[in-house]
Amino acid sequence: MKTLLCALFFCLFLPAVALAVQPDEMMQDAVLESRARVISKQLRCLVCQGEDIDESAAGLARDLRLLVRERLSAGDSDAQVLSFVQERYGDYVLMKPPVAPRTWILWLTPFLVLGAGFAFVWRLVRRGFVRRDRA
Amino acid sequence: MKPQLLALVPLAVFILLLALFAAPLMRGVDPAKLESAMIGREIPDFVLPAALPDGRHFDRDDLAGAPAVVNFFASWCVPCQAEQPLLARMAAQDGIDVYGVNYKDKPEALAPWLEKHGNPFKLIGADDEGRVAIEWGVYGVPETFVIDRRGVIRLRHVGPVSEADYRALFKPLIAEVMK
Numbered sequence: 001m002k003t004l005l006c007a008l009f010f011c012l013f014l015p016a017v018a019l020a021v022q023p024d025e026m027m028q029d030a031v032l033e034s035r036a037r038v039i040s041k042q043l044r045c046l047v048c049q050g051e052d053i054d055e056s057a058a059g060l061a062r063d064l065r066l067l068v069r070e071r072l073s074a075g076d077s078d079a080q081v082l083s084f085v086q087e088r089y090g091d092y093v094l095m096k097p098p099v100a101p102r103t104w105i106l107w108l109t110p111f112l113v114l115g116a117g118f119a120f121v122w123r124l125v126r127r128g129f130v131r132r133d134r135a
Numbered sequence: 136m137k138p139q140l141l142a143l144v145p146l147a148v149f150i151l152l153l154a155l156f157a158a159p160l161m162r163g164v165d166p167a168k169l170e171s172a173m174i175g176r177e178i179p180d181f182v183l184p185a186a187l188p189d190g191r192h193f194d195r196d197d198l199a200g201a202p203a204v205v206n207f208f209a210s211w212c213v214p215c216q217a218e219q220p221l222l223a224r225m226a227a228q229d230g231i232d233v234y235g236v237n238y239k240d241k242p243e244a245l246a247p248w249l250e251k252h253g254n255p256f257k258l259i260g261a262d263d264e265g266r267v268a269i270e271w272g273v274y275g276v277p278e279t280f281v282i283d284r285r286g287v288i289r290l291r292h293v294g295p296v297s298e299a300d301y302r303a304l305f306k307p308l309i310a311e312v313m314k
Contacts, residue, residue, distance in 0.1 A: 046169065046274035059239070060274055063265045088179075088272040090172035 020057050025065055032072050039068050039081050044093050052095050171272055171291035178205075178286050179270040183260025186237040186245055193234060193260030198282055202312040204233045204305075205280045206256070207268060209240045210248035212276045218295040222279075223255040225301075229309045235259040238268055238276045281305065283312040 021040075027033040040054035045061040053061040053068075064085065071081045085093055097103050159166075173179075182194040198205070204225055208215040226233045235256035237245055242261070262268055271280070272291075281290040290308055292300060 049167065060265070063269060067266070067269055086172070088172060088269060089274070090170065090272070092169055 020053075020055050020061065021065060022062070025062065025069065027069050027073065032069070035078060036065070036069050036072055039072075039078055040065055042082060042095050043068070043085055044095050046089060046093060168293045169274070171288070173272045173280075173288045173291060176288055178282055178288060179267075181260075181267045181270055183236065183262055183267055186235070186240070186259040186261035187242060187249075190259055193236070193258040195286075197234065197258060198286060200284065202231055202284050202309070203282045204231055204309070205236060205271075205282060206233060207236045207238050207262075207271070207273050207276050207278045209238045209276050210244045211240065212238075214295040215277045216252050218277060218279070218297075219252040219255065221296045221298070221301045221305075223253050225305060225309060226255045226257075229306065229313065231309050231313060232257045236267065236271075237261045238273075239263060239265055279305075281308050281312065 021037070027036060037054060041052050043053045043064060045051045045053045045056035045058050045064075047058040047060050048056050051061075053064045067085070068081055071084055076084065082094065086098075091097055091103070097106060099107055178195060178198055180195050183192060185192050204222070206218075206222055222233050225231050233255045235258070237259050240261065240263075245259075260267070271278075275293070277295055279290075279292045279296055280288055283289050289312060290304060292304065296305065
């Protein structure tokens with residue numbers, strides 16, 4: 001039983017930790033490498049589109065991972081690396097869209113809808129539309 | 136508001152969403168084709184070695200002062216074959232210089248491919264690492280750019296240029312930048 005559980009564990013969870021990042025891409029400096037990993041998780045793979053470049057096996061994702069590391073060794077800050085890629089590929093390359101006037105609709109819509117919902121329910125309650133005596 | 140009327144709200148929202156989602160589908164918008172962040176910007180600085188043994192290198196200065204079409208392609212890219220005649224037409228009929236960036240390719244594969252599918256390119260640079268493609272914001276081949284006289288990117292087309300793309304997008308723009 002124990003063996004079976006163990007086997008099941010490895011089957012289910014090991015593939016999840018399989019890395020797209022190849023050993024030959026990694027940087028000698030562990031600090032820089034961990035920064036590169038964090039940045040890579042914020043950049044979208046434009047070929048696969050649902051994945052970030054840290055987990056994608058696509059050729060372009062690898063090229064961008066190497067680019068991130070190249071910029072870091074050149075002394076860029078994390079923000080500089082991200083904006084370097086964003087300048088060339090646009091907002092879409094960022095997994096999390098930037099908060100800017102052009103994206104306000106995107107960021108505010110959920111709150112507006114939620115607010116509208118609250119207002120709606122509040123009105124119903126105030127007018128006695130929801131009756132307690134039924135329950 | 137009357138409760139009866141209120142009951143129609145979900146239906147109205149549903150129809151609204153349906154229209155919202157159907158509109159891009161009907162227009163044939165491909166979500167995999169992304170807009171370029173490079174439109175309206177100057178071409179990036181780049182130097183590429185010659186893709187063919189008897190060719191010359193290709194760099195930013197080659198694009199100075201004259202309008203141009205820059206095509207990112209590879210011999211391993213099947214859709215690239217389809218657009219070769221149209222690139223040739225741009226060069227021959229519209230009289231614009233067409234340049235090629237050979238993306239992650241091998242010279243021994245490139246030469247026979249050009250022989251078979253035609254070579255509309257004034258110069259072909261080799262981007263073996265795909266590093267220059269990143270500078271241009273390219274995320275796959277083929278991609279085709281139209282650059283005006285001032286070296287500003289005016290159009291980026293993702294995927295092979297079809298006859299319809301040529302007529303609707305390229306021909307009018309090339310005529311404009313050639314003026």
